[in-house]
Amino acid sequence: MNEKDNLEKNSNKSKGKRNDEKYIKEMHDMADKHAKRNNKVFIAVVIPVVVICIFVIQQIFSFSLNSTKKDSKPTTEFASETKTNDKNKTEDKKNSTDKEKSSKSALDEKIGKYLDKQENRQKSLDAAISINKGSNKGISVIYISEILRNNGIEIPKSTLSTKSLVKELEKQGFEKITDYKELQKGDIAFTTKDKSGNPSHAYIFLKWSKEGKTDYGTVCDGQINDYDSTIHKRNISVSTTTKDKISFFMRKK
Template identity: 35%
Template sequence: MIHKFKNFLVLLSIVFCIQFVFNYNVHAYNNLNNSENANERIVSEDISKKDINNGNLVSRLNEDEEEDFCIFPIKSGVENNKSWKVHFNKPVRESSLYDNVKIIDKSNSEEIKIKLSLENDRILIVSPLENYDYGKIYCLTISKFVRSKDDTILNNSVKMDFQLDNIIKDIPTAEVTINQEDEFKFPSTVSALMSDGSNKDFKVTWDNCNVCTSFPGNYTFYGNVKNYKNKVVLNLKINPFVNVEKISNNKIVQSKEQTNLYNYLMNHNNRESVLKRAIQLHDGDPSNTCVYFASEALRRSGVNLPNSVCNTGKLNNETIKNYSLSYQLKSRGWCVSKDLSQLLPGDICFTTCDSGGRPTHVYTFMKWVKKDDYSYAYICDNQGYEYNNSYHKRNIKIATSSKDAFNYFMYKPC
């Protein structure tokens, strides 16, 4: 005999109902552990007089037990301690449940230990005594020889396979510590602890990716991973910059003034103050203020430059000496170098020259983006409006479509 069955999938619960002879029904439920809606029956359908031809539910002869049984579609995504709730439409005889309700481990065809308990005389709870194993398929079996108190038996035995999905159990909070002005990129993936004990990476989408590392402090960010109900948490700690006492390499020891310059420009508020003053010196015009910016920062670091300095200038044959930064520094004993391997934080860098023989831009070198790679560096200049920060990344050895390449730098020998 073949019946028609309709499968309902609602949130985390499927509900299925079979109409048996003598109007004796079984309603089998997911018993959602720790859920306030665990006992709610969503829907049922009387299928006693319907034919099945879609293959979802079949009735056949079990040759070993000589029982007709109905097979339900496999249920996936089961929790590892799932209890099943079985509803009968008549009061059930408790003694008939034993040996007639089983859960079979299909990997070895052995019964697992279960606990049977009656919520009332019509509702049976089937619970595992030990957690199910991930990766295995189990079969819940209800024999037709379960009897009601008026001695009615089921028309068919019922079998339903179920399996545990390897789901995300937890995504630990990410703890990240960086230094002030370090570049920080939010991770595109996070490592999750899976229900089988393994670890797996998942794509994460962050609610807010805006972070400025110029300001020390502790910050918390939240993200989302598909099919994970909780928020992903990332705690970011930005350590404050500590002034350095000495800057050097294997050939050069940085001057006191340039060490002061580096320390001063590592402070965001200082940079903003320098930029504001540079614009004032340029009669309120924020454009082309790179020399005003560099000169003002140098003045605040102990280099006595006139306020008139406003041009990058020429290293030789300069005719506008009071306006030329290159000339003013050279006249104070500063040296010129083109050796990028000797570039130190606090050095004043000049780009390639325009048709008039003067560099097109000037900036203060802060550090390399990548050690021993002279393509890009972190610098300080007046162009913070382009990067939302006067401390930013810039091309050095290479030229881009909008930025000229490095030409030389100047430093004061000790």
Template identity: 40%
Template sequence: MKKSVIKILIMCGCIIFSQSMKSNMVFAAENDMTKINMNTVAVSTKTVNDINDNSSKENAKNSNDEKLPQHMSADVASINAISKIDVPVDKSWKIRFNMPLDLNSVKSKIKIINKDTGAEISSSISLSENDTVVTISSHCDPNSSYSLIIDKDLKSKSNKALNNPVYVEFKTAGQTASVPDKTDSLISYIDDINVTIKENEKFSFPDTINANMSNGTTKKVNVSWDKHAEVSSKPGTYTYYGTIDGYSKKVRLNLTINDLKSSDNTVKEVRVDSTNDVNLTVKQNDSFTAPDTIDGITSDGQTVKVKVKWDTPITTNRQPGRYTYYGTAEGCLVKAVLNLTITAPEIKTHSDFQKNLYNYLSNADNRQSVMTRAIELHGGDLSNNCAYFASEALRRAGLSDLPESVANTRTLTAELLSRGWKKSTNLDELKSGDICFTIAYDSSGPTHTYTFMKWVDPNYHEYAYICDNQGNEYEGDPYHQRNINFATETKDPISYFMYVPQQ
């Protein structure tokens, strides 16, 4: 009898496992802060492919786009419970789904429970990346056990649901210092403090210092020092350590005392109260080296040159705009600031129309607006929108008579040719604002179309910055890099490009 019961239970377990693999909606969770590899449950290719319904396949016939293999990294899958220990108390869980979700469903079907008390933890839940990524932020107690629960009735916008609930069991890490406001969970790091004084000069340890917080801000925090320097200290460099409530690491202060007999010609580090902001303007992708010294202001109002080390690399390989960088100036407790304005490089176009198209798509809000309209024109379908995207961008740049019904690359090519556009295969002639088409495998036409913005390196025709409907693969931005004259596993090479000749 016992053996029969065991067999029945095993059989039921197999059936449950089998059914759970048939879920219409699958997802993966990731932690973009720590990149921790968790125990995973494999999701078969068939499970992912089953998501495409007949209407999607029918739309694919009417709108060409590259056929990309669907894939995912499953840190959390739709079956079984996942266990994790030493999780930060302020961890933000990011869960990536393979289809857009309904926000109301997300907020009501995902929760975090304290396993010790049974109480639900207050959480902030939001959607991003075209409503396919859920972010759950909460503050948990240290050394406590929790369950992140995703209800099986969680619905996508197309009303699909998980067949089984998901449980992520985790235990939070402990804090090395006990403090009511849990400062340790908020402080990311504190820079070393470097101070230089003259022999016999009075020096007082600071009561507060700047701490770099986990949310990217800077906050003044109280510090207690282990020991203090005396006025009679001999010339040399001395290191002192301080502690901050709730911060597990020691804060280090390097105090350099210069000999009064040192030569006046010797370059001496100075103690400054503040620094002047550095304001620079450069062109996008120009060669640039950040300054290693800046103007420091001493307590008596003098301006001196002090060395500076920037917190992050400073580059011009970013979109035109104004960017602020921070650094540590020697002898100064206040962060140095560098404001870098990146201007758009001079572009070359075949015509004023191509220039209008380039300028319009150079604006991030405009690109997102074009993407939204392309999805609407395709009946709400998120895939195979390349022709819709390119056509909508062309209309907004001035080609107002281009029909909104243009749905594939073959039709788009014919429409442009009928308006006097020129077709070329010479990549030396490819310029900003031109419309590119990839190779075709059959009579349906090229597999993809996009707008050329500029070469990554003008001396090579391998990679370029382009605009198309595939921004979901590049952190949601239609503006991104792409291979041009060669194929990759998922991207086809260019076949030809088109532009309107200058009148």
């Protein structure tokens, strides 16, 4: 091989080497471009997705927190409302009790306590028999009048009939009440009218025989010949073959 061929051969090698280096450089450049493009894609796609996920998580947490607050708030309000309702019920019950106390006649209470003692009943009975000239017959009005006098109500000793007793009670500020369900201990009751148009009997109411029942009750009157005692059981809202039912009762205002 001559010198010319050697030079040409060396030249071709050098040229091939330069081409290889150029190709490698192009490959590196292309790889760098792909890497930069991938980085841009990552920034453009992945980061927004991450931001959106973070935002969604924050919203879910915020909603859950608000829901918990809302759930606890009605419970607090309900507890407060329940407390207020209980307070109102207590006040209503107290007001109802106070109203009941105020509607109950002080004289009724006084008479009731007076009749609770047997010695008081006997004292009034003896005085009534004395006023009736020693007889214990037909003394209920006289007996009740004596009980009233012993409790500060000035009923004339000349009061002998239901008619006159009603008039005297009206003068003393007593009122007529027809609803027998409202009877209280110490009220003075009158039965239905007799042939003369006046109440046939008078007695002092003490209590009902059975709670919620108005047919029978315990009373105080002067019918000791019928019952052997001034306190006994008798019909109230119903009539029997021998005893009339209640017509009205009287209570001091």
